Amino acid sequence: MSDSFLANVEHPHSSRRTFMQGTGALLAWAYAPKFAFAAGGKDSRFVTIILRGAMDGLQAVAPVADPEYEALHAGIALATDGEHPAIGLDGFFALHPSMINFARLYKQNQALVVHAVATPYRERSHFDGQDVLETGLAGVSANESGWLNRALTTLPSGDRVGGRTGLSIGSVTPIIMRGPAPVLGWAAPELPKATDDLAARVSELYRHRDPKLAEVLQEGLRTDGMAMKAGVAEPGKMRGNEFEQMRIAATGAAALIAQPDGPRVASLSFGGWDTHANEGGATGRLAQLLGGLDNAISAFEQGLKSVWKDTTILIVTEFGRTAKVNGTVGTDHGTATVAFLIGGAVKGGRVIADWPGLKMRQLYEGRDLAPTTDLRAVVKGVLAEQWGLSANVLAEKVFPGSVLIKPMAGLIA
Amino acid sequence: MVVPNSQIELILATSRFGLGAGLKDMAQNKGDPRAYLRKQIQNPKAALLNDKDLPPSDAIWRLQWADDERRRRERDAQPPAMQAVTMQTQMQMNGSVTKADDKYKSVPKPQSYYPELIFRAEVEARLKLALETQTPFLERLVSFWSNHFALSVAKSGQVKAMAGAFERDVIRPHILGKFADLLVAVEQHPAMIQYLDNQQSIGPHSRAGDNGKHGLNENLAREILELHVLGSDGGYSQADVTNFAGVITGWTYNDPGNDQLYGGRFTFAPARHEPGDLIVLGKAYPENGKEQGEAVLRDLARHPSAARFIARKLATAFISDSPAKSLLSKLETAYRASDGDLMVVTRALIDAPESWQASAPKLRSPYEFIIAAMRAMETPPDTGVMLGALTSLGQPLWQPIGPNGYPDDSTFWMSPEGMSVRLDIAAQFAHRAKTTADPDALLTALFGSTVSTETRQMVARADSREQALAMILMSPEFQRR
Secondary structure, rough: OOOOOOEEEEOHHHHHHHHHHOOOOOHHHHHOOOOOOOOOOOOEEEEEEEEEOOOOOOHHHHHHOOHHHHHHOOOOOOOOOOOOEOOOOOOOOOEOOHHHHHHHHOOOOOOOEEEEEEOOOOOOOOHHHHHHHOOOOOOOOOOOOHHHHHHHHHHOOOOOOOOOOEEEEOOOOOOOOOOOOOOOEEEOOOOOOHHHHHHHHHHHHHHHHHHHHHHHHHHHHHHHHHHHHHHHOOOOOOOOOOOOOHHHHHHHHHHHHHHHOOEEEEEEEEOOOOOOOOOOOOOOHHHHHHHHHHHHHHHHHHHHHHHHEEEEEEEOOOOOOEOOOOOOOOOOOOOOOOEEOOOEEOOOOOOOOOOOOOHHOEEEOOOOOOOEHHHHHHHHHHHHHHHOOOOOHHHHOOOOOOOOOOOOOOOOO | OOOOOHHHHHHHHHHHHOOOOOOOHHOOOOOOOOHHHHHHHHOHHHHOOOOOOOOHHHHHHHHHHHHHHHHHHHOOOOHHHHHHOHHHHHHHHOOOOOHHHHOOOOOOOOOHHHHHHHHHHHHHHHHHHHHHHHOOHHHHHHHHHHHHHHOOOOOOHHHHHHHHHHHHHHHHHHOEHHHHHHHHHOOOOOOHHOOOOOOOOOOOOOOOOOOOOOOOOOOOHHHHHHHHHHHHOOOOHHHHHHHHHHHHOOOOEEOOOOOOOOOOEEEHHHHHHHOOEEEEEEEEEOOOHHHHHHHHHHHHOOOOHHHHHHHHHHHHHHOOOHHHHHHHHHHHHHHHHOOOOOOHHHHHHHHHHHOOOOOOOOOOOOHHHHHHHHHHHHOOOOHHHHHHHHHHOOOOOOOOOOOOOOOOOHHHOOOOOOOOHHHHHHHHHHHHHOOOHHHHHHHHHHHHHHHOOOHHHHHHHOOOOOHHHHHHHHHHHHHOO
């Protein structure tokens, strides 16, 4: 489906646009295009969730049949028996017991795991690792645009603001979503909204004095309008602790991208995965985090029910953690980890892994799960099959310098 | 209309280097803006926050421990007679709180969670100071260094309780001293040790290591190298991280519950310390207890990468999202020539002509915006309002997502959601404003003749005084610095 993503965009009537600008009205979201659903055309949704802090892939999807695993993860290793048994996936890997929704979707062939995967980054700084993950470049760079935003710019230009718009969840836009394509932002609302009149006046001032602020504020106001329509604009109604916030963020994102005239692409970030100490096994801190993430997956499934069959959710983290637990029943910064793909569009029900093994000599630098799959191959595979982006566009615009990394085929149904 | 440079520089002295003009400040900032800033740094003691109701770090932790203990006892269904005992007596009974710790007003109270209570008290004191200070540049330096050595109150009740004291006890006294002294003080503070897990790190060959049963946690060592001193491109390797982690094994704190005098203070635990000489960045550090780690820190502070890293961070935070190379080189030179004397480096920041260029101004961070707005509106110091506004804008106080703190580059804050929330906050603040100034006069007081014609007109055309004040807060002049 090469042009399916945002094809058939209706242009707003120019008379209306003129009218809106003339009155200085701020209901800019009304500009957003209406999406016509062409016969047979897919109106797909794509969500990326970044787990910041480096998730322990060996604990989220444990290689329970690898003879080294239990000893390396001593004290926290998962097992398929006992009080909180891990959920067997394919005889070799077992899923963390907190991820019941993922397990259900996996059984329905709507979720898959890619294991021993890593970005090209090979040092162990969170912040550089996240840079590489988000810029999509081969190394750390001052380039401040993200691969997801650049991917948006390659889509058919149906409309100036419509088709290429992304949604960023949270008060700040992460690097993955920064760049030339317009971005809307949403966070669980806390304050009453300023009046449209004040918004209009400030926007007008910015148009004269500060075009950059004008542009950014305009996008923010567009989302406010959309959030109102989607029923996620009422202040103070969506609150929760660190773990519940994942579900709340997902609920808001799903409500917005489910709107017929809403953005089609969203990015979310969840923090707290840096489990240096007391990581926990089947229960404990990581278990709570994975439970929160699993609830977010469920919130997306609920909120995107009507378009679930054309939805893909990608969950990634900057790198993995040491294969061996450290002195404090946690794990330090490592290399390879897992990525998740979830959604009705995903050819799920499998763990994709070229397993490198966990013997000392098989570990990367004698300490980390060795990477055997480049994360860019996974993302390129999704974008190629879901959006119809060509290998050239993917290698030049989306992931520059990745000609040798072939898109992984067969991820999307 | 051409605005004279001298006018622009006067405004920059309060906006770029300060917390925004309060009406009081404007009176002091006349004539020479550089002299105004130099005068502020001449008295580093003005950066201290002295509040007799706020206990020092170790006492806070003892009080926090006692509060925890009380909660634990309450949970473990006590006999009714025991419950009748007052809490302070109870704390004295369990031995943690001395009479000395009782003197602080913000001791734990029944029905309140002490970390939250002391956190609020700390925030209130900090906010009051920010609104009333005569040395706003020093407050900005405190915020900068506090964020450079970021910790997060989301880590634990202990870190939440001590976050304010961490800033009072180790950041404020050192912001204009030697970087090395600041560094050692920070890394030996129990809040930092706990935030980055070092109390749990045990030398595998130490006595406590029990033949390799326990081992290193390299979190603190890595973040010191990467985030506190050298930068991720600073020239260290994984082996340096591991060895340095070994060097600082045993850097921990006294159990706050066991020791009425020293509980909650930094201590060196020889039994956990990895024995032997260790090589960090090519130099061997002989076994020397606590001094071994201090020696590494002092050498790190002298490393060329440290000069480069600190120069870039300071210039980005204060002056420009893409600071001029010439400015970076001036700061770097000042750092190296003075052996990391932050007074000298800060003075170089004031003196550099690049610091006063008005083109491509930064967006105020949420904290800078909120404080400047409160100062301009003469809002009472309401901690709830401030904390809520900061959280909505994605900069909850002392709670960044990671130990890298909040970015110094202001484009991070230039987000659609962020700008639309700023608008909502401006409306709220204008609604609650206490200032009686005429909006046009307030514009002049804040920005002199640098106000654009459009801003002045839009403010004049507002349909109410309240809307005019909100317009001022949202004007490009107010949002940028």
